[in-house]
Amino acid sequence: MSINKFKVFTWDRILIYLGLCGALPLLAALQAVRFNYFTHNGHIPLPGWLAMIGALLGFALGDVMLFRARKAFADQITGYSDSGVGVLMPTWIVNPPAFEQVVKDIDTASAFVVNFWQKYYPNTSEAMENYINGSILGFVQTPIDLTVHAPGSQLILPSGFQRWAVGATSGSWMAVMWKPGEDWTTVVLPRVYHELSHVAMNGAGLPEDATQDTIMGTDKFPF
Numbered sequence: 001m002s003i004n005k006f007k008v009f010t011w012d013r014i015l016i017y018l019g020l021c022g023a024l025p026l027l028a029a030l031q032a033v034r035f036n037y038f039t040h041n042g043h044i045p046l047p048g049w050l051a052m053i054g055a056l057l058g059f060a061l062g063d064v065m066l067f068r069a070r071k072a073f074a075d076q077i078t079g080y081s082d083s084g085v086g087v088l089m090p091t092w093i094v095n096p097p098a099f100e101q102v103v104k105d106i107d108t109a110s111a112f113v114v115n116f117w118q119k120y121y122p123n124t125s126e127a128m129e130n131y132i133n134g135s136i137l138g139f140v141q142t143p144i145d146l147t148v149h150a151p152g153s154q155l156i157l158p159s160g161f162q163r164w165a166v167g168a169t170s171g172s173w174m175a176v177m178w179k180p181g182e183d184w185t186t187v188v189l190p191r192v193y194h195e196l197s198h199v200a201m202n203g204a205g206l207p208e209d210a211t212q213d214t215i216m217g218t219d220k221f222p223f
Helices: 012-040 045-074 101-120 125-132 184-203 209-218
Strands: 136-140 167-170 173-177
Touching: 012 125, 101 125, 101 184, 125 167, 125 184, 136 209, 173 184
Parallel strands: 136 173
Antiparallel strands: 167 173
16 A cells, blocks of 8 residues: 655645735736836835835745744654554653654554445445545643634534643544653553544544544443
8 A cells, every 4th residue: 555645845835825926916916017117107115116026025935934933844754654543752751762663553453444444334444544645643741722713603612622632633633641651552552543533433424523523422432
C-alpha cells in the first residue's frame, strides 16, 4: 500500500496561496496602474505606489510564512505506520515506548476499528482504510477544550455536553492526551482506538459530530 504522507506543496495549496494571495493582489495593482495611467492619463502618487508595493510584499511574505509553517509541521512528524497514520511523538514523555512499537499498536488498532465497523456498515472497509491512510495523530499534555474553536453561538452548551476531552478528531486529524507518567498500552492506546474509530466512521460517511459517540455506545464499541 502506498502511504499518503503529509505534503508541504500540493496543487490545491499552491493555487490558493499563490492564486488568491498572490495573483489577485497583483491583478488589482495592475488594474490600478491601467486605470490611472492609461484610461485617465493620470498618475499614482507616491503614497499610492508605496501602499501597493507594501501590500504585494505583505501578501508575498504571507505565502512564505504559510509554506514555512507547513514545512515546520511536516518536520514534526516522527514517521508513519503501515496503515498510513502520521505520528507526532510527544517530547515530554520520559522513557517513551519505542516508535516501532507505537506504530505497530496503531496498525493493530486501525485493523480492529475497520473490522468492527465493517460488520455494521458493509462494503465500507476500503473507504475507511483509505481515510485512515494519510491521517495524523498528535498528542497533548492536558485535557482538550472542545469549545476552543466553537462559534460564539455554540458556547451556550447543550445539556450533557462534555467540554473537556482526552481525545478529539476532526476529519482525519486526531489529538490524544498523553500526560507524563501515563502508560502507553493501558491508558493512552485505548484513547487512540477511540479516535481512530472516529476517523474510520468519517471515512464510512457517518455524521462527523457527537452522533458517532452515541453510535459507539449503542453498538458497544469497546473503547
